[in-house]
Amino acid sequence: MPERTLDYWRQGRGRVPDEVWETPGLRVLVLADNGLTALPARIGGLTALHTLDLGHNALTAVPDELGALTGLSRCLYLHDNALTALPEALGRLTRLRYLNIGGNRIGRLPDAIGDMTTLVELRAQHNRLARLPDTIGGLGALRELWLRGNLLETLPASTARLRELRVLELRENALASVPPALRGLPLLRQLDLRANRLTRLPDWLAELPSLEKLDLRWNAVEPAPRLLEALAERGCVTLF
Numbered sequence: 001m002p003e004r005t006l007d008y009w010r011q012g013r014g015r016v017p018d019e020v021w022e023t024p025g026l027r028v029l030v031l032a033d034n035g036l037t038a039l040p041a042r043i044g045g046l047t048a049l050h051t052l053d054l055g056h057n058a059l060t061a062v063p064d065e066l067g068a069l070t071g072l073s074r075c076l077y078l079h080d081n082a083l084t085a086l087p088e089a090l091g092r093l094t095r096l097r098y099l100n101i102g103g104n105r106i107g108r109l110p111d112a113i114g115d116m117t118t119l120v121e122l123r124a125q126h127n128r129l130a131r132l133p134d135t136i137g138g139l140g141a142l143r144e145l146w147l148r149g150n151l152l153e154t155l156p157a158s159t160a161r162l163r164e165l166r167v168l169e170l171r172e173n174a175l176a177s178v179p180p181a182l183r184g185l186p187l188l189r190q191l192d193l194r195a196n197r198l199t200r201l202p203d204w205l206a207e208l209p210s211l212e213k214l215d216l217r218w219n220a221v222e223p224a225p226r227l228l229e230a231l232a233e234r235g236c237v238t239l240f
Helices: 041-045 064-068 088-092 111-115 134-138 157-159 204-206 225-235
Strands: 004-009 028-031 051-052 075-077 098-101 121-123 144-146 167-169 190-192 214-215 237-239
Touching: 041 064, 064 088, 088 111, 111 134, 134 157, 204 225, 225 237
Parallel strands: 004 028, 028 051, 051 075, 075 098, 098 121, 121 144, 144 167, 167 190, 190 214, 214 237
Antiparallel strands: none
């Protein structure tokens, strides 16, 4: 029996259709690119949802009731809106695996994000993040973290606890040095540091046991030959 799905992609509705509230057991709701400016609090009643797509709208806020969607286990898309903040209630989504909040105006992540322990992929590109909360280390299942186009100058020490992390994108931030919290991450394969403010590199980069690609382009830095040799010997491609 097929899942109950409502897909209103690019229909220009301007509001959440009444049919949404009248469909019991709804599992997938796609409201992307509909010109939505507000999300009703009653969204919290759709507790059977495992996927919710609110991308490419004009939302300036999402209600606390979003945190009542504890059945969300697959994807939550909030990207390409006009959000400036996220509610702490988001931390109640402890079964969610994929969260996309890119393309907003978010200045900080809620501390409760560290409670979203099943997240495998977090996309927060093109926001206004100057720092990440210390609780980010609670995301023990995280494999991909995408942070391009923010204002980050460093990462919190708790980043060292992201032992499942494979992909880390830090392109177009304000890093003057490679965050020391990355040292020793056992599974990190791709590290993108393009277009930051790097002027030096730590020798420990060559000690990252799984690193396959290190991208340093558009920084005022040239890796020491010894570091390049050590990375190459381990099979890591370095771009600079």
